[in-house]
Amino acid sequence: MSTLSRSFGLHKIVKQHYLSLAKGAECQVTYIWIDKAGENLLCKTRTLEMEPAGIRDVPEWSAYWPDEKITEVVLVPVRMFRDPFTLDPNKLVLCEVLDGNYALTGSNQRSQCVKVMEKVKDFQPWFGMEQEYMLLDLDGKPFGWPSLGLPFTADPCTVGINNMLGRDISISHYRACLYAGINISGTNAEAFPTQWEFQVGPCEGIEVGDHVWMARYILHRVCEDFGVVASLDATPIEEKKHTSGCHTNFSTKEMRSKGGLQYIEEAIARLTKRHSQHLRVYDPHGGADNMIRLTNQSTTSSFQSFSTATASRKVSVRIPDHVSRSGCGYLEDRRPAANCDPYSVMRALAETCLLGFCGFVKFF
Secondary structure, rough: OOOHHHHHHHHHHHHHHOOOOOOOOOHHHHHHEEEOOOOEEEEEEEEEEOOOOHHHHOOOEEEOOOOOOOOOOEEEEEEEOOOOOOOOOOOOEEEEEEEOOEEOOOOOOOOHHHHHHHOOOOHHHHEEEEEEEEEEEEOOHHHOOOOOOOOOOOOOOOOOOOOOOOOHHHHHHHHHHHHOOOOEEEEEOOOOEEEEEEEEEEEOOOOOHHHHHHHHHHHHHHHHHHHEEEEEEEEEEEOOOOOOEEEEEEEEEEHHOOOOOHHHHHHHHHHHOHHHHHHHOOOOOOOOOHHHHHHOOOOEEEEOOOOOOEEEOOEEEEOOOHHHHOOOEEEEEEEOEEEOOHHHHHHHHHHHHHHHOOOHHHHH
């Protein structure tokens, strides 16, 4: 065991003593928000006199913002979860970021997404997101792998220490999300031995974006405890064939009803016409990450052209086999990168599939 690993173990053991100390009715509330880049998360904690009954009981707060024009922003609480790290009655609170005049900051995609979800609420849109991530050591190399190279590859959902690494992290993250109240629906090992996936949803409207961001926060915190880095990079290691995505399932009440396959196919036809526009918002760098990730190799599609099929995983948007056979269900957009902003993905799907081209000039 390395010195660094020993220090992590000692740190966590000692911490349990302090977490067991008695306190009064106070509640520790951790505010969590998306950074200026729209890709990472920040947090800080304050004490409230008592446990908040709902999100309206959590006051706004301020935070430093590294911008030439804005140095301080307002943190506006939007969704509250239980804290799986310091336990009840403590809370995790997801926040939107506004400037001092309560105008949107550049990384705040949630507010605009909420407006679109309100416009399409009669469609009852459901979203499910499949978040892939890679476990890395602090040196940026795959977790637990020798410095001389990659000793083996694996198949998705495989088992065995000779096939997969980091299962304890996946299990711990899963349980922490359930405790927090996140709508996490599953998890599995992926095709690379330190690559994992968890699924969030189905959720209606804005909820899935909130839950994915909080699940990401919990993942990073769990990995702190294990002394490992969770990377959401689209291409986290030098071998570009091992990439990470955030496949997104989408449906409406019509798609989920008998005969819904017709509506799924109509939605895909609309997506065909907006391929490049979607790719611009399916990673936080205007499509640059997906340009490297989507090479039409392994289980990725082509960045240059749109494709669709039933069952195939090498297309832009697919219809799962069981959906085709049952004649209703959902479509799966396989283009979003692992580091995508869920709000941008949700908004793009809703605007293209349900609102035609309305709103696209400003969005794209």
